[in-house]
Amino acid sequence: MTNEAKKATTPVVDDSLIASYLEENPDFFERHPALLQQMSLRHSQRGAVSLVERQQQVLRDRIRLMEEEITDLMTTARRNEELFRYYSELYVKLLGCRSLDEVMDSLQQTFAEQLNMPALSLKFFDSPLDLDEQFTFAADTHKQLLSKRFADGPVYLGRLTGDEQRLLFPAESIASVALLLLGDKGELGMLAIGNQDAGHFEPAMDTLLVRQLQALLSMILPPLLAHHDTA
Template sequence: MSKEMNSDTSSVESLQTEEIALSDDIVVSFLQDNPEFFNRHPELVTSLRVQDFQRGTVSLVERQQQLLRTKVHNLEEEITHLMSVANQNEQLFVLYSDLYLRLLDCKDSTELLDCLTQATTELLSLSGLKLWLAQPADIAHSSICNENCQDIFDNRLAQETYYFGRLQQSEQQQIFSESVLGSVVLIKLSDQHGTIGFLAISSQDADHFDPRMDTLLISQFTRLVSKLLRQHIASK
């Protein structure tokens, strides 16, 4: 009997120990369910001390103030970044609008490629531009890629309109006839009549052409260049 009683007592003590054991989740849940807790114990707000990595031990009020200051600082940085992005987008919109008018005034494919090359290297400060045509055309221009890039097209653009990022060295040599240290964008040119080819634009900045970048402006650019290039090729 004594052994059974001792066993029962141990079980009860074990259960009591488990019942009073607190965890972070229990404390958090209690405070969330009882927001008036600190109203009932206002002295805890200033008497409780928490560890701060920069200032050592501080009160809950000081800790809350620090968190609020950090949050405000982060919001200010985010707003500054958004304003910077908005300003850059506005400048790009104006630049593209001017470029569209210049492209529409081009009399032939050579003038069109002159305009695109100038816009790429001078206005956008990018490294270079190349045009690969799926079907040979009577166009003499330094931007024309004379290599057979059908394998690159099939690999990079068969299912996509754009490719942003890095190219293999063999692909770089095929398109640009040299190694490209930064990033590139490949732009599929096509219309209702089929595939025309692709534009390849390079940047010395390895992060300039990123798969996450917005394609709104470049999609309008793509449609216009495809239409104009098809018209000029057909008029040859």
């Protein structure tokens, strides 16, 4: 092929230059309306369509996507509002509790009945009190759990090993948990909340509500334990 032939087949401008020009001159087709009548785009379902029709379809698709995103945001907002109400009602009930059994009943009512999480465990560490078996660990079985799950803080969200699950929920099939250390320094005990959904509790989740629950239980439980000891 001669140099003249090569030059003849080489485009003067490429697609990127045309695209850049149109981006910088969005009124181009307004100044050249006759071009719109000659242009068509391929559509996977409808064949050839006009540029205006294609623009309208793109806009409709964007609007539909935005509507779906807004619906998802509204659903999340309603769920968050519902969670906040349940936790707020729980805080009020806990402040009125006069025994450990009442604390457990209040927790069970919220998590089992309202939040559909029946797996709940409240345990105290190294307590000399004559507590029911449901509130105590057998020997030092919890110490490995403490060193492994609370290295980064007093709240753990995520999954457990089989041994850890049997330690906290021997009769439940649990896929993810929220573990809260109780007490000023986590010395009092632990609240464990289990869910059958592996993705329900994840490390990246916001911990505001569970930390508020943690702080409230750390405040109300020591007097109840002291009263239990003298009863």
